[in-house]
Amino acid sequence: MGVADRKEREKEEMKVKILEAAKKLFLGKGFEKTSIRNIADAIEYSPGTIYLYFKDKNELLFNLHVEAFNGLTRELSNIDPELSPIDALEVMGEQYIKFAFENPELYELMFVMEAPMESLECKEEVWDDGMKAFDLLRFLVDRCQKDGYLATYEVDDASLMIWSFVHGLVTLKSRKRLDMFCDSEEDSLTRMMRSFNVFLKQIKCGKS
Amino acid sequence: MGVADRKEREKEEMKVKILEAAKKLFLGKGFEKTSIRNIADAIEYSPGTIYLYFKDKNELLFNLHVEAFNGLTRELSNIDPELSPIDALEVMGEQYIKFAFENPELYELMFVMEAPMESLECKEEVWDDGMKAFDLLRFLVDRCQKDGYLATYEVDDASLMIWSFVHGLVTLKSRKRLDMFCDSEEDSLTRMMRSFNVFLKQIKCGKS
């Protein structure tokens, strides 16, 4: 049936259309401040139409998940393979931080917001994307261990430790909890990077 | 003027009354899900009245700041002084994590939300409370350094590193970003604590 096929295509096109408009607005003025009516206006449809393609606002958010993780995974994969594992780990950390600051709204969506997590019972399937990104870290930690770093720990535990630290650093900075102790914007940034270096040195000095 | 004095007192009482109701509701069902009308109902006044005492909803939130930090500072101060610095650091970390899980709404307010930061240009004065809590960590790190731990780093940098890690761990857990990799709730909790222990061991093994 050619008609059914076309309808299927059109439905998919509409979904993409909505998601593109939603993404543009979300990244432009934030999730909270973007209303369904804003999105409807952007695509020149009535608000109700959006609910024919997506369950609710959270599902809209959730559908940007994949794209967001692809972006991060791309960044984290793009590391010089010639580098030693421990140097690559440093670069990966910097890339992660860079991504977080260049895509604050996406980062929020991926690692901070509760809404998209509620949207689906995303136990295994859907967080494949997050898993893929985490695997990049895990793989690198594994290589580091073969070089004698973090050798006594389980890969997963060491990886989570690293992730937690960088995530904590990034969120404290972006949520303005470092500015308090600092005189200027640059000051809080250098302080953040100094702390990042302390963390790295701490890993390096523990070589077995 | 006795009358003016009484009026002043009554105004203050009203403020406290509103804040107490707000606190109860915020902690009970969350900041977002608590409306001004909810608070007004609780104190049996009209919604408009609240705006005679507070600029907006954010200011209401901001006024819980002091109390929240006092709570954390109290917890973090309550550590056996007989303990060695490095053991005390471990306990402090556990206390921090405990506080975060027992007071999720307060933790959010203190370290995650953007709203209260916008409410006031709280550069110095208001974050004194946050500073006081951070100082407890800094003091402990200083003592650890005298024992040879983290010896080569600046106190501030090492302290921020520790804070970032624990904060990251806590937020990843509370925002359900660990459940993805885990089979059960307990699993994600033990995993969190395993990562915490890795971090500690990493500090301990770096003794000079």
Next chain:
DNA sequence: AAAGTAAATGAACACTGTTTAGTAAAAGCA
């Protein structure tokens, strides 16, 4: 008691996410 002041109200404003009854166009079938 009358005038003036301060406090509290409740309706209104401009929004929000979401649901639903009704409509117009397209598709399937005779």
Next chain:
DNA sequence: TGCTTTTACTAAACAGTGTTCATTTACTTT
């Protein structure tokens, strides 16, 4: 072709939100 059914969409409504403001109520001062 005409007729029915299906699909896509809309406009309006619902129940809420934070916030403002003219109006009323209560109290204080003259």
